[in-house]
Amino acid sequence: MMGCRYPMSSRIVNGENADINDHPHQASIRYQYWSNHICGASLIHESGWFVTAAHCVDETSPQMYGIRVGSSEISSGIDYTVLKIIKHSGYNGAASGIPNDIALIQVNGPVDTSPRGVDKIELATGSYTGTYCTITGWGATYGGGPLTIEHQIEHRRTPSKPEVGPGAREE
Secondary structure, rough: OOEEEOOHHHOOOOOEEEEEEHHOOOOEEEOOOOOOOOEEEEEEEEEOOEEOOOOOOOOOOHHEEEEEEEOOOOOEEEHHHEEEEEHHHOOOOOOOOOOOHHHHHEOOOOOOOOOOOOOOOOOOOOOOOOOOEEEEOOOEEEOOOOOOOEEEEEEEEOOOOOOOOOOEOOO
16 A cells, blocks of 8 residues: 555556456555546455545545455445544654554444455564565556556565554544
8 A cells, every 4th residue: 555645656657457356455545426447445344444644634634535356456446434544643744753653433334345355454463573564555557657447566675673553643
């Protein structure tokens, strides 16, 4: 999951087109009334909970956002309305490095995981520091390039130390 309010160069670049069936947890956070994709999120529980970066949802009320699941293309899928946003209590978007940049999003009802391309993410159970992981989201296929409509993947190293501590605040 990568934020989309930063310059194109900070989005996922040099990724490969991927199929949503390989990454069924991937969701698109959208402005509810304009349907513009703004950030990625991952489904963590079928009851309607997603995880994302707090900077993706720090400017407006939950009612301004929607979540779309189930498609490799950001222009189609199954839409849900955001009911609640809970940001980490230590999040400070103005701080250097954006510490504790994590938030939970609750949508209007359970997410149907029976269609192909919709499922919750498998959560890590240990430390993967220094290992490669797969990052999914929508982004440019090359630095400075246009946002693609395909789901993109890229391999990157995980952070060398955890930046998220205990605590969360509800908005």
